Amino acid sequence: MSRAQFVAHLEGEILSGQLEKPELERVLRRLFSAYGLRFDQNFGVQSKTALLVRNPETGQMNAAPLDNAQMRSSLATYFVDQLESGLDYGSAYVRRLDQQKRADEDALRRLTQRANQTRNQDDIRAALQAEGRLNNTLEELMPTQGENLTFFSDYQMGWMFFRYFFWNFIGKQNDVQGHGSFMDGNWLSGVSFIDAERLGNRDVLTQEALDNKGLNHFFYLPLILGLIGLVFQAFRDPQGASVVGMLFLMTGIAIVVYLNQTPLQPRERDYAYVGSFYAFAMWIGLGVMALYQASQKPEIQAHMRGLALPLVAGVVFYVMEMLTGGSHALSFSVLFMGVVATVLYAVSWGLGKTSLDGAVRAGALTLLAALVPFLMASEGWDDHSRARRRTGVDMAKNYLNSLAPNAVLFTNGDNDTFPLWYAQEVEGIRTDVRVCNLSLLNTDWYIDQMRRRAYESAPLPILMDEEKYRQGTRDVVLIDRNSEPIDLLEAMNYTLDDDNLQQFPGQKGYFHLPGNTFTVPVDSAAVVSSGLVDAQEAKLLKDQIQWTLTNGNGNTQSYVTKNHYAALNMIANNGWERPIYFAVTTGPESYLGLQDHFRLEGLAYRLVPFKSPKNDNPNILGAIGTDIMYDNVMDKWVWGNMDDVEHGIYMDENNRRMVTNVRLQMANLSEALLKERDPERAMEVLDELMRAMPKENVPYSRVMMPVAETYMQLASDTTLAPNTKNLSEVSRLHAWKMAQEISDDFMAMQEDNIAYFTSLEPEYYMAADREMQFALQVGDRLVRVMKYFHPTSDVTKALEDRLTDMESEVEAYERNLVDLGDFAF
Secondary structure (H helix, E strand, O other): OOHHHHHHHHHHHHOOOOOOHHHHHHHHHHHHHHOOOOHHHOEEEEEOOEEEEEOOOOOOEEEEEOOOHHHHHHHHHHHHHHHHHOOOOHHHHHHHHHHHHHHHHHHHHHHHHHHHHHOOHHHHHHHHHHHHHHHHHHHHHOOOHHHHHHHHHHHHHHHHHHHHHHHHHOEEOOOOOOOOOOOOOOEOOOOHHHHHHHHOOOOOOOHHHHHOOOOEEOOOHHHHHHHHHHHHHHHHOHHHHHHHHHHHHHOOHHHHHHHOOOOOOOOOOHHHHHHHHHHHHHHHHHHHHHHHHHHOOOOHHHHHHHHHHHHHHHHHHHHHHHHHOOOOHHHHHHHHHHHHHHHHHHHHHHHHOOOOOHHHHHHHHHHHHHHHHHHHHHHHOOOOOOOOOOHHHHHHHHHHHOOOOOOEEEEOOOOOOHHHHHHHHOOOOOOOOEEEEOOHHHOHHHHHHHOOOEOOEOOOOOOOOHHHHOOOOOOEEEEOOOOOOEEHHHHHHHHHOHHHOEOOOOOOOEOEEOOOEEEEEOOHHHHHHOOOOOHHHHOOOOOEEEEEOEOOOOOEOOEEEHHHHHHHHHHHHHOOOOOEEEEOOOOHHHOOOOHHHEEEOOOEEEEOOOOOOOOOOOOOOOEEOHHHHHHHHHHHOOOOOOOOOOOOOOOOHHHHHHHHHHHHHHHHHHHHHHHOOOHHHHHHHHHHHHHHOOOOOOOOOHHHHHHHHHHHHHHOOOOOOHHHOOOOHHHHHHHHHHHHHHHHHHHHHHHHHHHHHOOOOHHHHHHOHHHHHHHHHHHHHHHHHHHHHOOOOHHHHHHHHHHHHHHHHHHHHHHOOOOOOOOOO
16 A cells, blocks of 8 residues: 555544544554554544644643544655655665654754864864764664575576566566566566466556566576576586586576666676576576477386475465465466476377387477477567667767767766767767766766866866866765855865865865855856847846756755866866756756756757756746757767668667657647747657657657647647647648647546556556556646647547546546555655
């Protein structure tokens, strides 16, 4: 049960006023006791319709009437918060400790700074006490040995090795990266009754799931043949089996131990264990020999002794699962493989009883076993073929060709860096641009590279001597709590002064910036004459820009790492001479709080010397250079054969994520053009988006919502959409056709999702709560926007009816959930 569902359970069942006072008190005491808390410590039961709640500030008990709906809702939420605080395990417990750790670190930093300044014994004692509190929190966060071993077996071995192993020899659910959800990235066999034990009902699936090219059904056959070969070699050639087994272990499980991987990896890591998959493939080949040997031994008793083991093991596992109430996935898998192995041996034994000679039997069994690699190829070919796909190189060209001459482009990850390097190094595209990877900028050797000339790109203006950024020096730079604006160049010079080292008790010293709000001067005449700003933007110019350094969550930074410090040094010394861009994929944590001074020009934000007015669209950071970006999109961008509908190309998850970003930026451009009362160009951008990234190659995602909404607006009359006044009637009819088409596809996707979710067992349904809410929200937003721009249309009424049907379907399902069960945080 999700947190929201448990809150609703408390509000609607426990606190509804239906329970008598003794029963209500007994239920609440038992609930709090289950989480190691005392109910009467902060609460009491006054009557069946009123509770007592202690005010945490005064300690006084106040009455909370349960006949007030708002009070019931607040109490239910407060109860859940209190219950979470009593947990000493699980994600809520760790989140609470993480918050405590951050608070302790902040207090230690503040008290240490004060102690360094005053040298007062009381201040020093307070800093040491804060350090002790932090150490206690860190000790609580330290996992036990048992938790470490559970993590190793469940995550590192189960999720990060055997899941990949089973992908290759049992089957695969889809090509979406999995982080534990039953809907993404799991292994599955294609044997529905077994898969349903782990992944929920498999009889009703969405069209999106069925169309995913990563859906591969191998029906356990490669694994069965490999295990037969393993057992065969182990008995016939123990030394050879030990060699292959050692290869399997050292290129598989040993790598798991060596890598010691953490959760939430940026990508799937199956490629790390390919060596072990090769080793197992050898046993698959030996499995054919094992079947041939079986055909030469007509004694059925010899075969039955070996086959009895998996069948008996499967029965034992089934009984254990029945006793513990667990899933039957393991027992069903073992029994299924045992039955299939029995059939294979029966066929081999049957061939041995015929009068066929050995060569014919060998040929027949080889042809039979060849069905396994044929099955693997037929199922897996489509999600391994890269035929005709040039998206990596072409998107790199789009990044580079969208930039002004002699630009600096900050990137962050592998996928938005390596293709750009290839385009420059191999194809010689835009070698005047300097691609600067912020992840690598944490190292001294990479800063050295950035300070040297490369092809046509001048050295970057990182004005620090090598000893100032050498590894171990200024890896972390603290930031003082001073909100007074400071010139960025002066702040850099202050931090580069070795005399300003801040020493901490019992720890190494740190350099620090004297504040977190910076200014950079602007020469208005120079930036206008250089063409950096146009006439409209020139009105926004001031003698300096001012901003506060923030993290990805928008909170004030208390420190910066070396990469961001070097980027700030570059900005301070650039003087608006060299264009500086941030790739749209770097993320808010890399933007240094400069978002208000961004201008989107393609797939990168350009740093500009003015602050943009606040935009209502949360997807738009800063301003949009509509003329520049329109030219880039329509005249310079290439599409890597994504528009090849006739032959089709395989777009894996990485490519689909990239397309999501491209679609989003083009939708933002179209919306900006429409706001500028340029509907024809706005529609041209949307039409290019639909042509270049068709749904046949790149299925729709939620990012297409703004596209549908802009088409709806373009198709509306000028009363509701005055910015479309200059649009021709032909274009308006085309926009209406596209709006209907996308809306229908979108609503069908949500109907598909709801039908799937409501086909699931309750435990899977509850686990999919977030995705189900998304589906309903998308449908609701679609109807609301269509209703606004086309209130009297039959299309609007049809969409509204479909949404009502979806909501009714969910309501009917949830009405049948009588027993809500226990809430696990």
